[in-house]
Amino acid sequence: MSSDVRFTDFKSDKQPTWCPGCGDFGTMNGMMKALAETGNDPDNTFVVAGIGCSGKIGTYMHSYALHGVHGRALPVGIGIKLANPDLEVMVAGGDGDGFSIGAGHFVHAVRRNVDMSYVVMDNRIYGLTKGQFSPTSREDFETATSPDGTDMPPVNPLALAYAAGATFIAQSFSSDSQRHTELVKEAIEHDGFGFVNCYSPCVTFNDVDTYDYFRDSLVDLAETDHESTDPADAKGKILEGDKEYMGVLYRDEDSVPWNERQGIDEDMSDIPDDAPEDAMDLVREFY
């Protein structure tokens, strides 16, 4: 671990345009601290961001970064990691990006278990488009596009991950900076796909899932006898609909990342000079 990297090295000189008090400030700070404290530096780190308020994170952080198409941040991250496994790849997005337009990619990224981390800034609302319901909004949540509530149960991201065979599932809260940082660090250090659902309140458009609500209702698993390596324990907590948990819900200690299982370990950016010559064998196959 290189001790000379500080978390501010991951900060760009661009000032965030998030609303004052937005949960995303805390979420991003924790990500930067976690990256620095796990021995990464901006030159070996690739941050991929989706679309929405959360998607701006790539601009406010300093590292290699790409802000792409709505919902497709995870595939981009997978491509980067497979092409150069030496890079630290962190994907960030919102609940709309991850569990609505990109829900298909989420399920398959979880299954594929490539060695990377995914932090979802979950505020249960669409902020940047000025207040429509999101996939994690409550059934009775009234917005401009759901005047009588959504009439649909919210997506349970933790259950979705668990059902897809996740090897690391955690949940954090942006205003509990220390715990959030710890959990993102654990996701980075996990051998495989480290998923952290971070409650990141929207102070402008969501007056239900507020800082006060999360502060009052979140139970820190570190203060319980929860066994995160026990699937039964994990499943029980994840499916418990009326409770909000913070901490590592599930961790598969035997996880081997897909890239390692597949023997994908080379920096593919390097093309040797004799690459075409080496391909001569391919012609012979066609005799």
Added chain:
Amino acid sequence: MPEDLNWAIGGEAGDGIDSTGKIFAQALSRAGRHVFTSKDFASRIRGGYTAYKIRTSVDRVESVVDRLDILIALTERTIHENEAELHEGSVIIYDGERSTMQDVEVPEGTHALTVPLKRLAEEAGGAIMRNVVALGAACQVANFPIENLDEALAKRFSGKGEAIVENNEKAARLGQEYVAENYDLPVDYDLETTDEDYVLLNGDEAIGMGAIAAGCRFYAGYPITPATDVMEYLTGRIGDYGGAVVQAEDELSAVNMALGAARAGARSMTATSGPGIDLMTETFGLVATTETPLVICDVMRSGPSTGMPTKQEQGDLDMLLYGGHGEIPRFVVAPTTVSECFWKAVEAFNLAEQYQTPVFLVSDLSLAVTEQTFPPETFDMDEVEIDRGKVVDEDEVDSWLDEQGRFQPHFPTADGVSPRAFPGTADGAHMTTGLEHDALGRRTEEEEVRVEQVDKRNRKVETAREEEEWDYREFGDPGADTLVVSWGSNEGAMREALGFLEERGHDVRFISVPYLFPRPDLSEEVAAAEDVIVVECNATGQFADVLEHDVLERVQRVNKYTGVRYKADELAAEVAAAITGDAGDTQEVEAK
């Protein structure tokens, strides 16, 4: 004695038609004969009608023709499907003992050759070898030395053990002997063999091989006919070169994975067909604005919608040239033959990295399923050159930092091409985005920067127009009054058609265009011709539209792309300047 032979095996999907046809094609190739194959097939795993057709000659063959000399029919339907191609003297081989084929009537003038395929196969060791019995029978009809078939059988079955190879050889001989003993056909085939060594491959394989030779190390895709063979070819081979193939959950994911790998510095590609291009189109603008080198291969099939998945069409041209919202600088390259699939793949990777843009490599079903013979030196790896463009290493990064020490991935250079630092390069950290951005890759809506970045990206195309050769391939009579233009796989058929046209008294100049954007300027060629005919496999003539567009010179252009609408006084000035041809008019009006 006919110069070439047209041979086919047909039956139901699941009958092993493809592998049997491939064995015979390989036997011909091993015997130093040229081969050109085609397939009739449907989008189903079992049943239906499917056929594998071979045209073979000692000289090169570049097309199929409407003629069948020897047909192995495993079903009665196979005979009906090919009635138009059968002629006086065609030989039809089928199993007259098969319950469904006992009452088969063959077209008048053709020779029915009933061979107990199943019974002889069982005698050789198993009914599964009935197609090989038929191959042996065909060897006898065509007077083709059966030893050549042995080589192909060994290649196909050696993995299954010596005994299996021997059984197949025996099955072939039983078929051959049965015909020799029972029939005395009035046909006079004599398939000459030569000492030439040919390789036999199809367009999808050629693209895959070209990709590996060009240093492509990452492929992400989603299976789709007729592009799947590119993916299957790379799977199991690219790993030997340190690369990886990923089957993604959909095409949206595939193109984004490929984009990610390219950002990480890998030569990266995806391949799909029309329906997949529809999905991927979402991401093409991102590829272009982030200036990511990416090769996207479209192996076209019949559309729209699911269309006819196993049939030929060149219907995607408009989409490839113009698809996606906003304006997306791109290159579109379309190989015209199977071997060109290899070379254009190599070129596509170089163009992508030299100009940091998406490059569409456009093939079609006909190229994808045609197995064709080539002298191995056609794919001379010493001729493959890799140009990675403006990649900067740790030492060179310094010269591309701004005054605050920040790397500028979208620096507006004179030629439009910016420096590229692979992740991991010290001091090269930068972001990029699908939002309009500045030289640092950060979002902006400033009018000047917006225009600067749009111009810079488009300037790459202008640079490429000047720096690269966008030539065409020419055949026929260069002085002819009639000009025929085509693109893609029509080249082979049109080349051969030139001979037929000559017999009918038509001299034709034929131009085959492999570059669709940028493309060769054909205005002089069009002007020199009396008749201009554009040949393409689609209903509306998409390339014909493009050609008409290119030769039309009357339109002046007034454009604005700052993100702000036109204002009346400003527009009057712009139009006045266009009318008078004097840019000074712009200022004059604005000054009021």
